Amino acid sequence: MKRKNVDLVRLSEETKKLTALIVEDEKEANRLLTDTFTNFFAEVYSTFNGKDGLEIYSKYKPDVVFIDIIMESMDGINLSRNIRELNRNQIIVIISASNDITKISETIEIGVNSFIQKPIDTDKVVDLLSAIVEIVNRRKKVETRTFSISLPVDVYDRVEIGARAESISKNAIVIRALRQFYKGELSPINE
Amino acid sequence: MSHEIKIKRQINLHGTRKGTISIGELSEPYGANSESVVTIAVSLSGKEVDWKVHIPYQNLDEVISALNEIKK
Known part of the structure; x- marks a missing residue:
């Protein structure tokens, strides 16, 4: 079924309240995600390696982080682990071309929120963004429920x-x- | 990583009251040392950007030529 434009408009209204970081060493995938996400997120930070990714994360604290699983020096698993230590509630999405079940199970242990497979299918990106918005809204609801105030x-x-x-x-x-x-x-x- | 947008020109968007088309250069769009791209942003309200495209400089001549062709 063809996606309605109105869905995308509604979706981008929600995602534009959020910021994102993309850590992807493959140029083509990095470009596709960055250019697509520029239209959805309020700000998109982008980098090619895990070390810079962690630095940018610490500096800007983006709402959503997209991490390639296989990268030189600091790979996606180590980066995810480091980010989890900084913020256990961080929304992390793993970008993966790998069918390596060991690596994928490691990311599950870290507790990543979602996966997207390479080559990247833009239709699936939209589904993924919808799922992210749902996570954010669910969290907001929980926050609202636990919020209490005292009135005179x-x-x-x-x-x-x-x-x-x-x-x-x-x-x-x-x-x-x-x-x-x-x-x-x-x-x-x-x- | 410090991408930066330098707006070179802003055009009033036809058919809107405050809408704009902004054309500029975005540095390091894909991370440190990545090549700058031309960015074209459309804003219907003149405030928030509704849609953007990034065009590599290497494609710019072809894009301009295509636009000129369409204009004829």
Whole structure:
């Protein structure tokens, strides 16, 4: 089934909130991913080797890292391991042309989030980006669930009354109350 | 790695109020020491870029010639 343009527009609206790093020593694959991702991510950092990749990662802390599994000196597995040590929640995608089951199982042990196979199929890139957006959104939801705030009792009371009076969600009124509270403009909730 | 975009020209995008076509040079697009490319970015709002293409300098003459052909 042909992908609808609207899907891509929606997808890029989400991915444009994120930054990416590509560590790929094969020029053609690096170029394809960098040029494609330039249209999806807010910023794309790119490099040909693991050592520079780790440096760029430490400096810019991109949201998503794409790493080639086989590279000279620091390979994708070592780089992924190093990045995991810096941030255990980092989204890591392994780029692989290898069918080497040992290497792939090592990356699974490190806990990489996804794989993309070379030669790179741009349709699959779009599926991969959708999966990344899902991961990010799922994490945001979890963060929202665990987020808690304390309101002064009088503000809370007004929120309760306001929510009932206006028949809108308590959350919407809490946001409004907080805005007023932090601006120092606390006034009756029914403005 | 420090890629940098130098905008050489900005054109108003026909049919939009604030849209632009920006043409510039992007240095080290694929990592340290990679060759610069020409970048063409389209923004419908004039703020965020909606679509970009990177063209290697080695292809530029052919691209210009194709555009001129289309224009005829």
